[in-house]
Amino acid sequence: MRLRTPIAATLALIGAMAAVPMTPVLAQVPMQNAPTSFRPLAQQLLPAVVSVQVSTSPAARNAQRPDAPDAPQAPPGSPFEEFFRDFLERNRPPGGGGQGGPRQQPQRRGQSLGSGFIIDAEKKFVVTNNHVVDGGTEINVVLSDNTTIQAELVGTDPRTDIALLRLKTDRQLTAVQFGNSDEAQVGDWVLAIGNPFGLASSVSAGIVSARSRDIRQGLYDDFIQTDAAINRGNSGGPLFDMQGKVVGINTAIYSPSGGSIGIGFAIPSNLARGIVAQLEDGGRVRRGWLGVNIQQVTDEIGDSLGLKPARGALVARAQEDGPAAKGGIRNGDVILRFNNQEVREMRNLPRIVAETRVGTAAPVVVWRDGKEETVTVTIAELPAEEAQAQNQSRPRSEVVDLAGLGLKVGPITGEARERFSLRPEQRGVLITEVDPSGAASERDLRPGDVIVEVQQERVNTPQEVQTRIEALRRQNRATALLLVEGQQGQRFVPLRIREEGNQRRN
Incomplete structure (x- = not known):
């Protein structure tokens, strides 16, 4: 029997330890700049x-x-x-009516x-x-x-x-300055000062809980979330960083009771600064306007366009005579950068465009035909009112069955225009029937929607749609990218075209 030498035993032990996966240990980060008092x-x-x-x-x-x-x-x-x-x-308000009979205080x-x-x-x-x-x-x-x-x-x-x-005063006042809200990161200390419930000069402290919150208040949602106590009466008050600069304007809270539960929202100072400057200059805000209808680039859409990783804002429609169309942006382009700012996802673009000065010749990097191209768009002013999508009814109509897609399509006839309330100038192929269990239903396609393009090529007849779908199948493509116009305007739809039923039978 051979005995291991101490050196051999040590080497064996090291080898055994190396074979065992080690759990990574997070390095402890010391607390920095923690105030002893505010x-x-x-x-x-x-x-x-x-x-x-x-x-x-x-x-x-x-x-x-x-x-x-x-x-x-x-x-x-x-x-x-x-x-x-x-x-x-x-x-x-008191005397505002309600149950128990009217209390007459109209004045x-x-x-x-x-x-x-x-x-x-x-x-x-x-x-x-x-x-x-x-x-x-x-x-x-x-x-x-x-x-x-x-x-x-x-x-x-x-x-x-x-x-x-x-x-309206001549007295000397004390002012504060806007800070850089981009520098306020999650975990940073912040101070909220305001008048909650009419209690003047109340101070509360907390941290930045989250960034870029979208609370579904509008296109420009980009709120800072904080756990500093914010209540009724704090609205319009400042959120300060530890340098005494305003990094947010306290605006909204989430609470089931009406009191603070540590979820408050503030408008970032970098957004507010430009708005305040325009209000000071002319009493109103002029926003940049690009003139596009956009949608999110999903992984499937990105795959169909050869764009990996999926990113940017997909142009469903460049409005006629709008700045984008005049500048050369086309339906199906993916906007990757606008005026030297990266467009990470769809909801970034409206805010970036709105903050761009009217009249600016902005470079726009788009993904087109599998490669990046740059066009220049002169930004116009956002119109006061935007056109609303026209309502459509949804009767049935006989058509061509697109096998495996769960839908039927037909031509846009005069009768179809009247029954589906289509615009006189509407072009494309009408969806007349959708199988609730098919691929089209999964993508929320409905009777009355119009297919305008297949794989970024215009279609005018049901036969053209069918021919292009079959060509994609021969190329072993998993999805077809459709441009569809419906109640909410135009949108791109990645539609699964492989017939899973046939694959199971093979």
Whole structure:
């Protein structure tokens, strides 16, 4: 029997240890810049934070309810809907009617309370939320020393819920500055100062809980989430970083009860800064407009276009005579970069375009025909109103059956235009029937939708659709990229074209 030498035994032990997978150990990161007290910072900032008191007429109160929500109205079905409904009910103005018989106080003026902050001491400008002052007939601002000053409304931007006021005073004021909200990262300390429930000059501390929150309030949602206590009356107040710079404007909260549960939302300062500057210059905001209908690039769409990883914003339609169409952007292009800014996903693009100065000749990098191309688009001003999609009815119509896709298609005849309420200039191939268990139903295709393109090529007859689908199958392609126009406008649909039933039978 051969004995192992100590060296051999040691080497054997090392080899055995190397064969066992080691669990990685996270290196401990020491806490940095943890404040022992917020007192010095709070004392410095309090004089620049104000209470905004807005008087409203009964008609304005009934029409606009400016005193009721201290955050924007939640869309139906969102997680905020129940909170806002409860919040409105529990904060209706006295004498506002309700059960128990009418209480006749028709001439009583209402009042709403919010917060704000002085952004320019020389020009006497105060920033707050639009929903705080909306419908107001008289606006007063109360400083931290309880001095009341009358204010005039310079301008508002309902899309981002920002308003700019000017104080009518000659007294010396204390102002704060906007900081760089991009530098406020998750876990960083922040300080909220405002007037919750009318309790002036209240200070609360917390951290940045999340970035780029979309709470379904509009195209420009990019909120900072914080657990610093924010309540009714904090709306329009500042969210400070530890350098005393404003990194957000407190705007909304999520709560089942109406009180803070540590989920508050603030408009990033980098978005607010440009809005405030435009309101100061002309009292309104001029937004850039590209003139495209876009959709998200899914993995399947990216695969069908040869774009990996999937990214950018897919152009479903470049509106006729719009800036994009004039600049050479086509249906089916994927916008990867706009004006030297990366478009990571679809929802980034509207905000980037809106923040671009009207008249700018912006370079746009698109993915087209399997490669990147650059076009130049001159940005126009966003129109005040955008056209609404036309409603369509959905009767049945006899057609060609596209085997394995779960749908039937037919030509757009005069009878079909009338029955499906199609536009006179509508071109393409009409979807007349969808199998609820087929691939088309999985993609939410419906009778009355119109196939405009297959694999980025125009189609005008059912036979053209069928021919191009069969050609893709011969190429062993898993999906076909359809451009479909329906109630909500045009969108690209990656449709599975492999017949799973036939594959099982082989």
